[in-house]
Amino acid sequence: MTNFKVGGKTLLEIGYPKSPVFRTAIKVMDEHFSHLTRDEVIAVLKNVLADPAAYTDDPLLGQIAAQLMMPVAPAEIALREIPVPYAVFGKEHIADGAIQQLQNAVRLPVAVAGSLMPDGHQGYGLPIGGVLAADNAVIPYGVGVDIGCRMCLSILDLPVQSLLANDDVYKQQLMNFTKFGAGVEWKKREADPVLERKEFKEIKFIKNLFDKAAGQLGTSGSGNHFVEWGIATISDAQNEWGLVPGDYVALLSHSGSRGLGAQIAGHYTQVAKDLCPLPEKVRHLAYLDLNSEAGQEYWLAMNLAGDYASACHHLIHKRLIQAMGATLLARVENHHNFAWKEMYEGKEVIVHRKGATPAGKGVLGVIPGSMTAPGFIVRGKGEVTSLQSASHGAGRLMSRTMAQKSITDQQLKQVLQDNGVTLIGGGLDEAPGAYKDINTVMAAQTGLVEVIGSFVPxxxxxxxxxxPED
Structure with a gap:
């Protein structure tokens, strides 16, 4: 005769987690231990709960132990009822979807403050142009897929007239010393200190990416990545390099961490999603506590990818500068897909800039336009409400699909001709008409940066x- 029948209420009182173990424990105890008294049943269940590993070989109680030892999926994390403060710059030029994404992000439990730049448009997780300060947490998708995507501008001592009169020479060197597209590699691999980094040896996931990183070093991705010759005009007589105001030949590149960064982003985004289940509308904003092993590992991997992206740019510039027999006069560069430890209202926070340029007081950066529109060399003003950030470009006006449907080859050819630009590669999805007016974007952020020069491709x-590849 059954003395005691186990139920869910009893299991909860003992301390069993509300999980599939309930069904298993009830079934095992009912079918095989029904002859025991209530106290005896509870004692057995408590013993298994206290040390499930000790019962793994037991043919009956081992079934309960196995369920107890399985990882329990964390409960969905609730968002804040009241969002933290955020600011939107150039709101009239930004689609509602991008603003809504920021409004979702500033309701994360770890959110401290947010902002959206005037080139903002909808992305995954954070909008492109979105900036989010978080409390001791890093969001892989808040950094983005192309970790460390960055701008690099080299100002050279070449005569401006040589570019205007002999653009075929400059075109040929671009053909000789750059490679673009998904998976492309150089046959002859270059040595670089970034390939000697300890992360390639100490982080298991990163070890397997070394060969890809070594092969793709010094190459560029697809989508909006570019390398271009143009004319830089320095307008600030008090510029940081002591250059005489005027026109200079310059080399500008835009790309990121290639397959290395994309693989890191994909892997740690999934780790974050597994550890940090969020509501469906913000699931891409899953975050990692920086005190956790996963958080520390991603932080190291992210910084490696950022330094790798920088090394790619430096190698591209080195090859082209040497090929042209030029001398470097000045350089400006900056990440715009990254996370930094910075101070906000007296506290250290993690500032994510997904498609946003660092614009701390006195910090230099480059904000490009399009393949025919000018870009700008800027000096940050350190505006607190923007989280010391500015736009990373003009921002998309059309999606890639819409641009390909709306813009013709002839229209692209005509706008290139009208602006005196020679294009190698490129597609209708990157046509100037697919982007916002860079001058409108710059006008919306005069409080964030001051312009000290320009660049015309x-x-x-x-x-x-x-x-895009990444």
Missing amino acids: KVVRMADGGP
Whole structure:
């Protein structure tokens, strides 16, 4: 005769987690231990709960032990009822979807403050142009897929007239010393200190990416990545390099951490999602506590990818500068897909800039336009409400699909001709008409940066048209 029948209420009182173990424990105890008294049943269940590993070989109680030892999926994390403060710059130029994404992000439990730049448009997780300060947590998708995507501008001592009169020479060197597209590699691999980093040896996931990183070093991705010759005009007589105001030949590049960064982003985003289940509308904003092993590992991997992206740019510039027999006069560079430890209202926070340029007081950066529109060399003003950030470009006006449907080859050819630009590669999805007016974007952020120079593209190389690699 059954003395005691186990139920869910009893299991909860003992301390069993509300999980599939309930069904298993009830079934095992009912079928095989029904002859025991209530106290005896509870004693057995408590013993298994206290040390499930000790019962793994037991043919009956081992079934309960196995369920107890299985990882329990964390409960969905609730968002804040009241969002933390945020600011939107150039709101009239930003689609509602991007603003809504920021409004979702500033309701994360770890959110401290947010902002959206005037080039903002909808992305995954954070909008492109979104900035989010978090409390001791890093969001892989808040950094983005192309970790450390950055700008690099080299100002050279070449005569401006040589570019205007002999653009074929500049075009040929771009053909010789750049490679674009998904998976492309150089046959002859270059040595670089970034490939000697300890992360490639000490982080298991990163070890397997070394060969990819070594092969792709010094190459560029697809989508909006480019390397271009143009004319830089320095307008600030008090510029940081002591250059005489005027026109200079310059080399500008835009790309990131290639397959290395994409693989890191994909892996740690999934780790974050497994550890940090969020409501469906913000699931891409899953975060990692920086005190956790996963958080520390991603932070090291992210910084490695950022330094790798920088090394790619430096190698591209080195090759082209040497090929042209030029001397470097000045350089400006900055990440715009990254996370930094910074101070906000007296406290250290993690500032994520997904498609946003660092603009701390006195910090230099480059904000490009399009393949025919000017870019700008800027000095940050350190505006607190923007989290010391500015736009990272003009920002998309059309999606890639819409641009390919709306813009013709002839229209692209005409706008290139009208602006005196030679294009190698590129596609309709990157046509100037697919982007916002850079001058409108700059006018919306005069409180964030001051312009100290400009860059006008003349010979542009991009990958063939198509979706971005990363």
